[in-house]
Amino acid sequence: MTLDVQLVGSTTQMAVVTLRPGQTLYCEAGKFLFSSGDVVMETKLTAPGGGEGGGLGGLLRGAAQAGKRVLAGESFAFQHFHTPGGDGLLGLAGVLPGEMRHLELDGSTTWFAEKDAFVAAEAGVHFDIAFSGVGQGLMGGEGFILERFTGRGSLLIAGAGDFIDINPADYGGTLRVDTGCVVAWDDRITYGVETVGRLNRQGIVSAVLGGEGLTLATLRGDGRVILQSVTIEAFAKALVKNSAKPDQQGLGALGGLFGGSRG
Structure with missing residues (x-):
């Protein structure tokens, strides 16, 4: 039965x-918004079927899996949801203003996502988790740990701003993207990181001044590749810039000039 x-x-x-x-959904802690009263919520160290059982062995397996998620930037525990009776209502979202995608995994396709994309x-x-390689991760600036999803069922991911879905094969087979704009891709796509231009004076000036x-x-x-219109880094910088007081933005003198003195 497909998830509604x-x-x-x-x-x-x-x-x-x-x-x-009969349906069970799990999400990262912090992505839950609301539920109807007949939805049962439990907090566990593993996803359903993840092997967290009783005893010390189950606890250690759960802790090991939780540690891997923390490396990927996710929460230490999962929240599990099910309803024992009739239909239940559940609301979930990402942590930044942006779009979501509902992906349906058929058991034959693997999806990869940047850290923090997973919702439920x-x-x-x-x-x-999957490793993109230490060198590649450091070059890309987004870290070398990715999220990997396999199996069957519905997957919800989120990002910042608006999404666009692109197939590189429709445009010569290759996309070059700001590393912060990549949200997710399926296993038919090869992900890599490349240097912009040459590491000379002109290349460095172009990279730095080009932003x-x-x-x-x-x-x-x-x-299939899913990209987002806003990078987390740009979003954070915009928040810092616009939360500063006028005099911290270099406007203090103008404010004093036109605002007059107040005593």
């Missing part, structure tokens, strides 16, 4: 899920 998911909103979306008896998944979807840094992500293949 409605994505509500435009650029600040939430997922409204109708849970039916059905019990049949397995969460794990893109020295590296870009490359995505090659015939598959």
Whole structure:
């Protein structure tokens, strides 16, 4: 039975899920918004079927999996949801203003996502981490640990700003993207990081003044790529800039000139 998911909103979306008896959904702690009274919520160290059982062995397995998630930037524990009776209502969202995607895994396709993209998944979807390589991760500036999803069922991911879905094969087979704009891609895509231009004076000036840094992500293949319009770094900088007081932005003198003195 397919999970009933409605994505509500435009650029600040939430997922409204109708849970039916027999269905279990798990999410990262902090992504839960609301639920009806008949939805049961439990906090566990592992995803459904993750091997967390009783005794010391189960506890250690759960702690090991939780440690891997922390490396990927996720929470230490999962929240599990199910309904024992009739249909239940559940609301979930990402942590930044932006879109969401409802991906349906069929058991044959693996999805990769940047850290913090995961919101929730059905019990049949397995969460794990993947390594993009230390050198590649450091070059890309986004870290070398990715989220990996396999199995069957619904997967919900989120990002910042608006999303666009692109197949590199429709545009010569390769996309070059700001590393902070990459949200997710399927296993038909090869992800890499490349240097922008040459490491000479002109290359460094172009990279610094162009605002893109020295590296870009490359995505090659015939598959699905999801990109976001806002990078987390740019969003954080905008918050800092616009939360500063006028005199901290260099406007103190103008403010005093036109505002007059107050005593």
